[in-house]
Amino acid sequence: MVAQLFDLADPAVVPPEALPALRLTAPAADFPVLQGVYRLATALAGASGLLVVVDDAHWADTASLRWLAYLALRVPGLPIAVVLAVGAGERVDDPSFGEITAGSRRVVLGSLSQAEVAGLVSEALGAAAPEFVAACQDATGGNPLLTVRLLRALAEDGVPPTAEAAWRVADRGAEVAGEVVVARLRRDRRRW
Known part of the structure; x- marks a missing residue:
């Protein structure tokens, strides 16, 4: 995950200690690697700031979670913000995740309201009839992922x-719901 986060970083600002993490050759998240990637993050943050966003953090590798925990302890006072998204019902058993979330604010995203679904429908397909919006709400239960994928399919x-x-x-x-479930089952099977 760390390699993906910093994939487009200018090689000139990458500390030598961070290279194994970015090249996926680091055998473990030992201190020099953690410190090197941390120094890369602070260099990228500079004076304007850095936003580190990790979607599906429940899929993150152990070494990357260790680095995020290392960073999370040092974020206060730095122009860096870290946002992690974990799927509903997903668990992260790695101890580093507990370190990350210990000092974090948790935000639970709920289902989209009928008005929010209407906004997405109008944005994707144009002005929508109330019956059409209600059908989209019913079909997805207001789940943001399902709503967006459904609208993409309807547009296609x-x-x-x-x-x-x-x-x-x-x-x-x-x-669309079936496709999402099948994709999740395939990912889960690979984890076993």
């Missing part, structure tokens, strides 16, 4: 956001 299919086309949402919504 050329489905207009009209009351007459609302019936197509349920069928396509079931397909």
Whole structure:
């Protein structure tokens, strides 16, 4: 994960100690590597700041979580913010994750409201009939990931956001939800 975070970093600012982490050759997250990647983050932050965003942190490798814990202890007073997203119902058993979250503020994202779904529908497909928005809300339960994927699929299919086309949402919504579940099961199977 650390290699992905800093993949586009200017090689001129990468401390030599950080290179094994960025090249995926570090055997472990030992102190020189942790310190090297930390120095890279502070160099990138400079005076303007750095936002470190990790989606699906429950999939992060142990060495990267160790580095995030190392960074999290040092963030106060630095122009660096760290945002981690963990899927609903996912667990992270790595002790480093506990260190990261100990001093963090937890924000739980809920389902999208009907008005928020309407905004996404209008943005993706144009002005939408209330029946069409309601069908999208029903098909996804307001889940942001499912809503976005459903709207992308409906746009690809050329489905207009009209009351007459609302019936197509349920069928396509079931397909999209199935694709998401299958993808999750494949990922989980690889973890076993």
